[in-house]
Amino acid sequence: MNKQKDIKEFLNPKTIAVIGASSTPNKVGNILMEKLKKFKGKVIPINNQIPIISKRLAYKTVLHYSKSIDLAIIAIPAKFVPKILKQCAKKQIKNIIIISAGFSEVKNFKLEKKIIKLKEKYKLNILGPNCFGIFNPKLNLDATFSNITPRKGNIAFISQSGALWSYIADMNIGFSGFVSLGNMSDLNFADFIEYFNKDRSTKKIILYIEKVKQGKRFIEACKNSKKEILVIKAGKTQQGIKATISHTASLATNFEIYKGAFTQAKIKLKESLAQALKLPKQNFHSKLKGKRTLIITNAGGAGALLIDKLNQTKSKPNKLIDLLGTAKANDYRKALERIQKDYENILVVLTPQTMSEPEETAHIISNSIHKNKIIALFLGEKSIKKAVEILKQNKVPVFTRVI
Numbered sequence: 001m002n003k004q005k006d007i008k009e010f011l012n013p014k015t016i017a018v019i020g021a022s023s024t025p026n027k028v029g030n031i032l033m034e035k036l037k038k039f040k041g042k043v044i045p046i047n048n049q050i051p052i053i054s055k056r057l058a059y060k061t062v063l064h065y066s067k068s069i070d071l072a073i074i075a076i077p078a079k080f081v082p083k084i085l086k087q088c089a090k091k092q093i094k095n096i097i098i099i100s101a102g103f104s105e106v107k108n109f110k111l112e113k114k115i116i117k118l119k120e121k122y123k124l125n126i127l128g129p130n131c132f133g134i135f136n137p138k139l140n141l142d143a144t145f146s147n148i149t150p151r152k153g154n155i156a157f158i159s160q161s162g163a164l165w166s167y168i169a170d171m172n173i174g175f176s177g178f179v180s181l182g183n184m185s186d187l188n189f190a191d192f193i194e195y196f197n198k199d200r201s202t203k204k205i206i207l208y209i210e211k212v213k214q215g216k217r218f219i220e221a222c223k224n225s226k227k228e229i230l231v232i233k234a235g236k237t238q239q240g241i242k243a244t245i246s247h248t249a250s251l252a253t254n255f256e257i258y259k260g261a262f263t264q265a266k267i268k269l270k271e272s273l274a275q276a277l278k279l280p281k282q283n284f285h286s287k288l289k290g291k292r293t294l295i296i297t298n299a300g301g302a303g304a305l306l307i308d309k310l311n312q313t314k315s316k317p318n319k320l321i322d323l324l325g326t327a328k329a330n331d332y333r334k335a336l337e338r339i340q341k342d343y344e345n346i347l348v349v350l351t352p353q354t355m356s357e358p359e360e361t362a363h364i365i366s367n368s369i370h371k372n373k374i375i376a377l378f379l380g381e382k383s384i385k386k387a388v389e390i391l392k393q394n395k396v397p398v399f400t401r402v403i
Contacts, residue, residue: 007187007195010095010125011136011177013070014041016143017062017093019084020075020100021045021053028075028099031145031354032133038140038149044069062091071095073133073143078102081129082114089122097143098128101324104183105130116185124186131182132162132325137175138201145325147352147383150175154203155277156196156227158189160210161234161301163325163351167403168273170352170380176202188213190221197225206276207231207267208301215261222265229267230276233258234304236311272305274401282399287375288315290344295320296335297349298327298356302379305403306347315345325353329360336368346374352383362387366394377402 016036022029029047033054036043045053048060059065062072072093074084078100088096103112112129119126127134133144137152146166153174159165162180169175176199179192189212196202205227212218222229236255262269274281293315297303303320310317318341323331332348339346350361358378365374376391376398378384384400391398 007125007191009070010127010187011134011141011179011195012139013095013141015044015068015070016041017044017046017065017069017072018075019046019062019072021047021050021058023050023053026355028145032073032075032099032143035142035144035149035354038142040139040141041070061087062093063087065091069093071097073097073099075099078108078111078129081111082118085115085118085122085124089118089124094123095125096127097131097133098126098182098185099131099133100128101130103129103185112183112185119186126186127179128182129185132159132165132180134180135165135169135175135178137177144169144178144180145354146170147354147356147380152176152201154201156192156199156202156205157208158192158196158205159208159301160184161208161299161304163299163353164208164273164301164403166325166353166356167299167302167351167379168277170383171277171279172381173277184211184213188218190214190217193218193221193225193229197221197227202227205229206273208234208273209258210234210301210304212258212261219261219265222267229265230270231262231267232270232273232276232305233262234301234308236308272403274403279401282401284375284377284397284399284402285313285315287397288313288345289373291315292341292343293317293345293347294339294341294343295347295349296323296332297321297347298323298325298331298353299349299351299379300324302349302351302377302403306349306377309403318343325351326355328355329357329364332361333364336364336370339370343373346370347377348374349377349379350384350387352378352380356383358384358387359390362390362394362396365396366390371396375399379403
């Protein structure tokens, strides 16, 4: 099978089925339907209970739709995914994005092995699971959870952390594409480096890496690339490695080995996303008061990068609380209320995802009994302007570009 051809269809579909499409605001299936309203192709909602979604006729399964489907996006509870994959195979849908979480990242290895077996049996191409989606501006295709859809540009971003996309998509930068790899049960960095190397609108490729699969193929894909490739690596320190394991089940290898591989692959290692994107980076270290540090975040990737950064200072991170991308203001409030240990620094990290509530979260921070220990890291630009104003008015240190 020509995998390169399949990858091309992945980012250039004419017909997309959203399995788990919903009419309920803030549900993943609803956010995807809203985001795909501008897509230049056809969107087919799949829901076995609701007949009309977003003014479109919905189908009980992909098998109830008579015409061909290029790409299926699955956004349903993890336990039902194997059944859906069998339906997709029967319908001859080869390209599938699994947004659903609840696999190896939560130690449910058995379920992930099941989808890998189905992928092999039916020769499917799977992106994910535990994935943030894809973006191709040429087709107005935004199947992600970022608050802002960026303009067309010449930078491609391939990432194991979806939430980092919601941070950089919020900046005034143009992109030629974005791919969230999630747990990489099938498709990985090499597949999409090869794709963007052939994409005429891409001039530069940026990678956020926790771990690499198929190391030799990765090095070859990078070596063969005519485009400049920059990499940001999480898991430079032991604590950083632990954070990547809990994020996407990434058993990261020693950082020195990665450095050697990057040199071999002829790609440039950058300290931060801000550096890779040539953004003026902010330093929050002067606000740190002591060694005991707690991180509360809605972005596992941002948490992992911060842990590496803190380990290079005297303020060692003691604990990371990952509220996940679905976190609302109330989740931050609960996390702050549950703090029992005496931390000298509390880093509250927010990336602007569709479910995020930046202003409400800023108010919660401003009224917290821990306010004097909090440093707010609200990553982005457009979506967090009001929240930054609220924090500044309440004399809470706030930074927007620290990773």
